[in-house]
Amino acid sequence: MVVAMKFLTPRLVTIKLIKLDLLPALLLCFLLSLSFQSVADDSIEITAESASFAFNAYKEGNYADALRIWRQMAKSGDAAAQNNLGMMYFHSKGVEQDLAEANKWFQESLNQGYIFAKLNLGIMYARGQGVEKNIFYAYQLLSEAAALEVPRAQQNLDNLCQDNAWLCEFSEWD
DSSP: OOOEEEEEOOOOOOEEEEGGGGHHHHHHHHHHHHHHHHHHSOOOOOOOHHHHHHHHHTTTTTTTHHHHHHHHHHHHHHHHHHHHHHHHTTTTTOOOOOOOHHHHHHHHHHHTTHHHHHHHHHHHHHHSSOOOOOOHHHHHHHHHHHHHHOOTHHHHHHHHHHOHHHHHHHTTTO
């Protein structure tokens, strides 16, 4: 069986014949294009699937999709997305490095109690990257993150103490 479909071109109207056995494949392509259409839009429905899609996109180096989704989630108040967006700006993944923007998003995430933001801000303050160096605040953030067993927090705290032994000795007096 053959189905006729009309396609408009700038000069004329043409009719192409498509075999009916190709119809399921065309239908599948159409449905797939609808499912990914929301990723191309600025208005993305925020679901566990979109968060997972963003994470997988980031891991695969598709920073544009990760950035688009996490930016919308971050603006909606998602603390994890705020932290992830900060990481993208800190490490210049899909965007130009912007330490002030990274700091802004880490701070937003921290204000909601997201523990990984403690680590990221602690590193920024320890190094003076994008913020005025403040080893006291860095020590506080990294200590809190290490106490919560955030991965790499203890290592960064040890590095801070190694460079500022007096700070860590002084803090033991508390």
